[in-house]
Amino acid sequence: MIEVKDVCYTYEAGTAMAVNAIDHITTTIPDGQFIGLIGHTGSGKSTFVQMLNGLIKCSSGQILYNGEDINAENYNRRQLRSHVGLVFQYPEHQLFETDILTDVMFGPKNLGLSEEECRSRAEQALYAVGFKERHFTQSPFDLSGGQKRRAAIAGVLAMKPEVLILDEPTAGLDPMGRDSILDLVSELNRTRNITIVLVSHSMEDVARYVDRIMVMNDGHFILDGPPTDIFVQVDKLEEVGLSAPEITYVLRKLKARGLDIDTNALTYEEAAEEILRHRSQLEALRTRE
Amino acid sequence: MIQIRNLIHDYLRRDEEGNVEGSHRAIDHVNLDVHPGEFIAILGHNGSGKSTLAKHINALLYPTEGTVVVDGMNTADEQNLWKIRQEAGMVFQNPDNQIIGQVVEEDVGFGPENMGVPTEEIWERVNESLRIVEIEHLRKKSPNRLSGGQKQRVSIAGVIAMHPKCIILDEPTAMLDPSGRKEVIRAARALNKVEDITIILITHYMEEAIYADRVFVMDEGRIAMQGTPREVFSDVDRMKELRLDVPQVTLLADELRRKGLDLPAGILTADELADALGLKEETDVRKQA
Amino acid sequence: MKEITLGQYYQTDSVLHRLDPRVKLIGTFCYIISLFIVNSWPGYVAAGIFLAVMILLSHVPFSYIVRGMKAIAFILTVTVLFNLFMTPGEPLVSFWKLTVTREGLSFAVKMAVRLVFLIIGSSLMTLTTTPTQLTNAMEDLMKPLKKLHVPVHEIAMMMSIALRFIPILMEETDKIQKAQMARGADFESKSIIQRVKSMVPILVPLFISAFRRANDLAMAMEARCYHGGEGRTRMKPLIYQRRDRIAYGVLAAFFCLCLSLRLLKF
Structure with missing residues (x-):
């Protein structure tokens, strides 16, 4: 569990250009949750997630991981980074070894594990993201964009994190690549009970998968709750340059034009069910014509 | 404007000594005509050959077989090279890797400088281009300080300053956030509508293809589907087979049709769905209320 | 930085x-x-x-x-x-x-x-x-050297591109370093050999990225009719x-x- 207590982060502190990138945030990330962290570019979301694994030290406030202050003098932050894994944007840009197995072993090796342990962790991680044994000796630079990204995610997974943070893992991928990454992340959450924080600026991406959405703007959370609660507040989302999923707008349009439906559906399948519940009303409309 | 006949492009794989080891067919017998003033969208997942196709139009790649004719000029004819590149401008995916100047206006002037346009006219062209994409206020800024959407508009302005008849945008939005994406698409549409420039938009976001006059879907180097957006998107099954997205509202209508509602194919907007469902006009609903 | x-x-x-x-x-x-x-x-x-x-x-x-x-x-x-x-x-x-x-x-x-x-x-x-003005000035002042077949325009263009990409590559270095730290890499180690070794995971991706950018940029410049200094005018x-x-x-x-x-x- 991660507890964030009244945390601030200031860029260029002490100068005229000081900017509060993170502005008094207090929140809790319980174990096993799948969180979507949404905000537009520059809202502070990337800064926030880097604070969670100690890459950026907060200017004030406290961050506790399983009850311990991660910014305490003698706290082992390198160890922390294996528990709280962070996958950066375009993670494939960090691949550097000659084959993907060795590259994925980089993380475990840094933890000081034995060669066999590193190898077995790396193999498990690669299987988990969908690679077969014959791929292991391939150069990371010969893979396709989506494959590279999965190899990079395996590099963090091999450290066996309890919390996995992904900063816009679908950026630049086509729909096929995007779906396969999101399915993978969702599976890690369900089958391994890894806590997931998925950073994104797309509601569409997260609506289907997450338990909880946190909306960030100007360095603090303006909305926090289950997806259905968030998407009701379309006006508030639009105010900060975000939008609800497309399906929400479709349902609101139908409602505005007189169909008395609930606009909470998150997927088109749910929306279809909701509309079909009003079949009698629709048929009445047609016969009247 | 553009005639592509039986285009084939093979990428050659070479071993370390430079001998040809094998080849990969990226474009396979493509025929495509683009008429002056049209807005064309080319959809397809990564590796479908759409970027390779685009680079042929700008004479950055040459056909292995077949011909590409731009405004009456064959791209294989070296004499036409600079004329073709001036007439068919190109905007690439990564905004950072195509801006040469260190100040916005200087970058916009780069193309005309290369073409040997007299100084005074360069300024006229730069002013005009900045105005068209609405970034006059950024003219003195360093490109490093701009958002992704702004950077791509600088790239577009840089192409406009060359006075092209046609602009090819090769996944210009793949690395942008939603608001940046909207910015770029708005600019592209305005160019088409107001300046009457032929636009070829290559993308994997289907919501950007909706505005096109015609859509081509590529798969494994061939044109798998073509037609108006409505014609293409209404074939939901085929689109899913090609691992592409379809607008949520089209999916919803498709789902409703499967569940027995009598709806026409090819619904692209919420209003169209409401009409098809027989709902009243929004104004009528308000009057009643 | x-x-x-x-x-x-x-x-x-x-x-x-x-x-x-x-x-x-x-x-x-x-x-x-x-x-x-x-x-x-x-x-x-x-x-x-x-x-x-x-x-x-x-x-x-x-x-x-x-x-x-x-x-x-x-x-x-x-x-x-x-x-x-x-x-x-x-x-x-x-x-x-x-x-x-x-x-x-x-x-x-x-x-x-x-x-x-x-x-x-x-x-x-x-x-x-501005760096651009500076490179332009250098190009002009070095013009006499052209007669000695010194590629004056190319040198100036290279300098100006380098200046444009230095901040981008610095930012990139920072990002790669952080990403490798997230994978447990240690950049604070004392011994020099260890330190040099620890640079590999940063330098390899950085070079690859620089080459990719160079490639992209070359293509973008060609697409905008760049063909050296000949016949070029100045804004x-x-x-x-x-x-x-x-x-x-x-x-x-x-x-x-x-x-x-x-x-x-x-």
Whole structure:
């Protein structure tokens, strides 16, 4: 569990250009949750997630991981980074070894594990993201964009994190690549009970998968709750340059034009069910014509 | 404007000594005509050959077989090279890797400088281009300080300053956030509508293809589907087979049709769905209320 | 890295900003030479006044310039201390094994003044001139070398592209370093071998990225009809104005003053 207590982060502190990138945030990330962290570019979301694994030290406030202050003098932050894994944007840009197995072993090796342990962790991680044994000796630079990204995610997974943070893992991928990454992340959450924080600026991406959405703007959370609660507040989302999923707008349009439906559906399948519940009303409309 | 006949492009794989080891067919017998003033969208997942196709139009790649004719000029004819590149401008995916100047206006002037346009006219062209994409206020800024959407508009302005008849945008939005994406698409549409420039938009976001006059879907180097957006998107099954997205509202209508509602194919907007469902006009609903 | 403001272009409007970059380039060159010509206090005072006037004309806040100096404060201190203790001569004070001599003191102070003037003087040029103007000026000033088949245009273009990509690559280095730290990499290790080894996971991705960018950029430049310097026109050609001629005059006067101070042994 991660507890964030009244945390601030200031860029260029002490100068005229000081900017509060993170502005008094207090929140809790319980174990096993799948969180979507949404905000537009520059809202502070990337800064926030880097604070969670100690890459950026907060200017004030406290961050506790399983009850311990991660910014305490003698706290082992390198160890922390294996528990709280962070996958950066375009993670494939960090691949550097000659084959993907060795590259994925980089993380475990840094933890000081034995060669066999590193190898077995790396193999498990690669299987988990969908690679077969014959791929292991391939150069990371010969893979396709989506494959590279999965190899990079395996590099963090091999450290066996309890919390996995992904900063816009679908950026630049086509729909096929995007779906396969999101399915993978969702599976890690369900089958391994890894806590997931998925950073994104797309509601569409997260609506289907997450338990909880946190909306960030100007360095603090303006909305926090289950997806259905968030998407009701379309006006508030639009105010900060975000939008609800497309399906929400479709349902609101139908409602505005007189169909008395609930606009909470998150997927088109749910929306279809909701509309079909009003079949009698629709048929009445047609016969009247 | 553009005639592509039986285009084939093979990428050659070479071993370390430079001998040809094998080849990969990226474009396979493509025929495509683009008429002056049209807005064309080319959809397809990564590796479908759409970027390779685009680079042929700008004479950055040459056909292995077949011909590409731009405004009456064959791209294989070296004499036409600079004329073709001036007439068919190109905007690439990564905004950072195509801006040469260190100040916005200087970058916009780069193309005309290369073409040997007299100084005074360069300024006229730069002013005009900045105005068209609405970034006059950024003219003195360093490109490093701009958002992704702004950077791509600088790239577009840089192409406009060359006075092209046609602009090819090769996944210009793949690395942008939603608001940046909207910015770029708005600019592209305005160019088409107001300046009457032929636009070829290559993308994997289907919501950007909706505005096109015609859509081509590529798969494994061939044109798998073509037609108006409505014609293409209404074939939901085929689109899913090609691992592409379809607008949520089209999916919803498709789902409703499967569940027995009598709806026409090819619904692209919420209003169209409401009409098809027989709902009243929004104004009528308000009057009643 | 963000703290280094030394010589980064400061956007404002001033006479110095509007001056032809060739004047500023030659001017800075002359100023540096004059600092080594003068070797007496009146000379330093003259150089100081000249610099003060330039700073006033530049409209760049003095505090901004001073802040930039912090980056080189260490080198400056070492140089001064070195001169202070290592110059033989008449002892003034001595403690432990170190002796300060009269000559040492005078030499150290002169050296400090010279260095500070030199750095402020040259950073004043880059503060008031965009890198593009600077490369254009260099291209123009080096034009005679073209006859000797020196690729002047290409050198200038390379410099200008390098300047554009340095901030991007610095940011990228920072990102890669953090990403490898997230995979447990340790960059604070003490031994040098360990440190060099730990650079590999940063350098390999960085080079790959740089090559990819170079490739993309080359294609983008070709797509915009770039084909070398031949037949190219300029959006901002360098043309001398009246103020530039006046500036050359002022410069010549200052240079003569420094020269005469030296020759007349003031």
